[in-house]
Amino acid sequence: MTAMAGPAATGIDGARFDPSRTEGRGLADTLRSFKVAVLLGWKLEANWTDPFLFFIYSVAKPLSSALILVVMLEVIGGPAGKAFRPFVIVGSALWAFVLNGVAGLAWSVLEDRERYRVLKYVYVSPADFLTVLVGRGVARIGVGLAGVVITLMVGVIALGVPFDIGRVDWPMLVAVSALGLASIIGLGLLMAGVCIQTRQESWSYPEAFAGALFLVTGAVFPLVVLPAPVQIVGLLTPLTWWIAGTRQALFPGGPGSVGGPGSAFASTFGHPDPSAGEIVLALLVTGTVVTLAAVAVFRLSDRRAKRTGLYDRTTGS
Amino acid sequence: MAATMDLVGRAGAGPREAAAWSRRQVLMTNLRSIRGRAYPRVIGLVREPSWVLFEILLPFLGTSAFVFVYRALDAPPQYVGFVVLGGALTAFWLNVIWMMANQLYWEKSQGNLELYFAAPMHFMAILFGMAVGGMVMSSTRAATVLLIAGTVYGVAFSVDQWALLLGVFVLTLGALYGLGMVLASLFLVWGREAWHMGQMLTEPVYFVSGLNFPVARLGFVGALSVAVIPLATGLDAMRQLAFSDAAFPIGTPPPVVEVAILGAMTVISILGARWMLATMERRARRDGRLSVRWQ
Numbered sequence: 127m128t129a130m131a132g133p134a135a136t137g138i139d140g141a142r143f144d145p146s147r148t149e150g151r152g153l154a155d156t157l158r159s160f161k162v163a164v165l166l167g168w169k170l171e172a173n174w175t176d177p178f179l180f181f182i183y184s185v186a187k188p189l190s191s192a193l194i195l196v197v198m199l200e201v202i203g204g205p206a207g208k209a210f211r212p213f214v215i216v217g218s219a220l221w222a223f224v225l226n227g228v229a230g231l232a233w234s235v236l237e238d239r240e241r242y243r244v245l246k247y248v249y250v251s252p253a254d255f256l257t258v259l260v261g262r263g264v265a266r267i268g269v270g271l272a273g274v275v276i277t278l279m280v281g282v283i284a285l286g287v288p289f290d291i292g293r294v295d296w297p298m299l300v301a302v303s304a305l306g307l308a309s310i311i312g313l314g315l316l317m318a319g320v321c322i323q324t325r326q327e328s329w330s331y332p333e334a335f336a337g338a339l340f341l342v343t344g345a346v347f348p349l350v351v352l353p354a355p356v357q358i359v360g361l362l363t364p365l366t367w368w369i370a371g372t373r374q375a376l377f378p379g380g381p382g383s384v385g386g387p388g389s390a391f392a393s394t395f396g397h398p399d400p401s402a403g404e405i406v407l408a409l410l411v412t413g414t415v416v417t418l419a420a421v422a423v424f425r426l427s428d429r430r431a432k433r434t435g436l437y438d439r440t441t442g443s
Numbered sequence: 444m445a446a447t448m449d450l451v452g453r454a455g456a457g458p459r460e461a462a463a464w465s466r467r468q469v470l471m472t473n474l475r476s477i478r479g480r481a482y483p484r485v486i487g488l489v490r491e492p493s494w495v496l497f498e499i500l501l502p503f504l505g506t507s508a509f510v511f512v513y514r515a516l517d518a519p520p521q522y523v524g525f526v527v528l529g530g531a532l533t534a535f536w537l538n539v540i541w542m543m544a545n546q547l548y549w550e551k552s553q554g555n556l557e558l559y560f561a562a563p564m565h566f567m568a569i570l571f572g573m574a575v576g577g578m579v580m581s582s583t584r585a586a587t588v589l590l591i592a593g594t595v596y597g598v599a600f601s602v603d604q605w606a607l608l609l610g611v612f613v614l615t616l617g618a619l620y621g622l623g624m625v626l627a628s629l630f631l632v633w634g635r636e637a638w639h640m641g642q643m644l645t646e647p648v649y650f651v652s653g654l655n656f657p658v659a660r661l662g663f664v665g666a667l668s669v670a671v672i673p674l675a676t677g678l679d680a681m682r683q684l685a686f687s688d689a690a691f692p693i694g695t696p697p698p699v700v701e702v703a704i705l706g707a708m709t710v711i712s713i714l715g716a717r718w719m720l721a722t723m724e725r726r727a728r729r730d731g732r733l734s735v736r737w738q
Contacts, residue, residue: 186647187643187645190650325493334500337501341508347508
């Protein structure tokens with residue numbers, strides 16, 4: 127044994143070494159890893175330019191998506207289309223969270239493995255890998271927040287969306303936001319698990335997945351226009367209930383996306399539109415199922431990746 | 444002498460003579476470079492199934508969402524056709540942004556860019572090769588999206604002037620990929636902002652180009668887009684020609700004028716790309732950014 131390997135060289139006092147340190151400090155370590163991962167994610171996203179330019183980049187996409195839909199409403203609906211403005215503004219604004227959250231986690235894996243080639247080092251660090259990924263995902267959702275807020279503000283201030291802060295159902299907004307964002311992280315984790323297994327061209331998988339969800343969640347049109355089986359798929363997706371709940375909390379009494387005469391919801395549950403309680407309950411149930419399934423898929427993917435050496439295998443993208 | 448001939452494949456008294464290429468040799472090398480750079484994109488059509496799936500799936504899903512928005516609004520059927528046509532053209536736009544404009548940034552990250560500059564060919568041949576391969580790749584995707592979405596959503600085209608429509612399509616591709624070459628040169632000096640700029644050039648450009656609605660609805664902004672963004676010009680001209688029985692809002696030029704605009708855009712963008720490439724290469728060399736990765 128050389129002196130280099132001794133306690134003095136490693137900075138560990140042999141006489142006072144506590145073996146339990148190797149097992150970590152439980153929740154405190156997890157929280158610290160999470161905090162560092164969020165900070166790292168934020169810096170990776172934001173430190174390439176000045177804050178103002180970063181802000182412009184962050185809001186341009188969701189704002190443009192909302193404007194496309196507003197003009198479509200104007201072209202077809204004329205003044206009558208104004209009633210649907212809150213509907214499309216809320217849906218397209220919230221979608222910034224989905225894009226950032228779902229794609230963010232998967233892209234964190236791909237960027238670290240393929241571009242920066244540090245995934246293996248992150249993996250062998252003392253921090254729990256799942257915690258690190260969730261932290262990175264939260265940072266991405268934070269980036270999406272600017273787009274959401276600005277799109278809603280532009281909708282209210284410039285596009286005449288009738289918003290009354292006194293009518294907002296705050297408890298419902300808080301409940302659906304917490305559950306919805308947790309579900310987005312869950313879906314992101316699912317995509318991260320998939321992208322750990324896939325090859326270089328998986329950059330577009332999360333966007334394709336989000337694009338499929340965009341179709342079935344009633345983000346910009348009511349589910350009732352979809353074929354009944356597709357509506358059922360939508361009802362099983364937590365994002366559907368999150369968007370519906372946020373709409374109902376911000377604009378009580380406005381057009382909803384889930385129910386309506388002839389909808390799958392109405393024929394299944396016997397009444398045309400879901401109540402606030404039903405929305406929260408549905409979000410809780412579907413969100414829990416999706417998140418648990420995502421964690422299970424991620425753990426399976428993690429084990430297989432470790433066994434087959436995928437963390438150390440770059441594919442050149 | 445023999446070693447020199449074997450190495451470069453041409454006769455000469457020494458390295459100096461061997462390096463003095465005839466015009467034909469230069470031309471042939473550049474043509475081979477175009478073919479070589481186009482090859483992976485064309486062959487990738489069949490070798491990388493996930494590309495096919497996701498590059499058809501992505502535009503199709505986006506298109507479908509907007510089709511359902513119009514259906515929810517009980518819009519006239521031509522508007523569904525507008526969306527489908529716009530969705531097909533997004534395959535080209537996405538290709539121009541991510542596989543033309545951003546390509547040199549990816550190449551730099553992978554360490555290939557130095558090889559391109561060190562190889563004995565004009566860099567424009569690389570850009571042309573990327574464009575040719577991208578056009579082939581995206582044409583198959585656009586055609587598939589058009590076919591699937593057109594069939595699924597029952598779009599009825601009404602074309603009176605097929606030749607003009609074909610001409611508009613070809614010129615739109617020329618102008619789009621010309622712009623892609625300009626952007627690729629510009630992105631040569633950029634680091635991570637290239638990716639963000641790609642994002643900036645997606646939805647905002649869709650909006651000002653009237654991807655899902657007649658661009659004339661945007662008034663002055665729409666007119667400006669038709670004048671400077673090939674996607675807006677080509678899309679508007681194609682819509683006027685492919686849905687000749689539809690009522691259009693007044694405000695954009697007739698297709699023949701838009702053909703002239705697209706022709707001018709093509710020429711200007713190719714010349715611009717050449718100039719831009721030389722300027723940006725000089726600047727990137729001066730700043731030492733050609734081989735800087737992950738910035």
